[in-house]
Amino acid sequence: MENEKKNFTVLGSETEFDGVLEFTDDLKINGRFNGTIIATGNLEIDKAAICTVDKMAANSIIISGNVTGNIEAAERVEMCNGSKVKGNVTTARLRIADNVDFEGQVTMLEKEPDVDLFSVASDEFKQSLILKSDTEN
Structure with missing residues (x-):
């Protein structure tokens, strides 16, 4: 079933979400998020997004915006140019671009x-x- 398409959901820039978010497909957050994210899909945090989480867990996480809280990714975490991340990161692969404001500890999964x-x-x-x-x- 490799040709099965995954859904791609976008929380728009005007969206504010508080609570627990669970998903299996791919999600992009452009607005504000407060709470917990538990996902098996991929997650992208847009450069305008502001996320405050106690835990953000997904397969892979790409951050261009502002994230406060602990991050877990089974595959990889990528912090893009200009992003701000305050929290501990647990992942198998990590990429931090230039001009990233990162405060926290990193645990590499093997x-x-x-x-x-x-x-x-x-x-x-x-x-x-x-x-x-x-x-x-």
């Missing part, structure tokens, strides 16, 4: 090794991590 953590000795597990990281570069 892909899980192809070995069952509970079935091997700790030395074997460490070796599998070393071998996996050598092959990824």
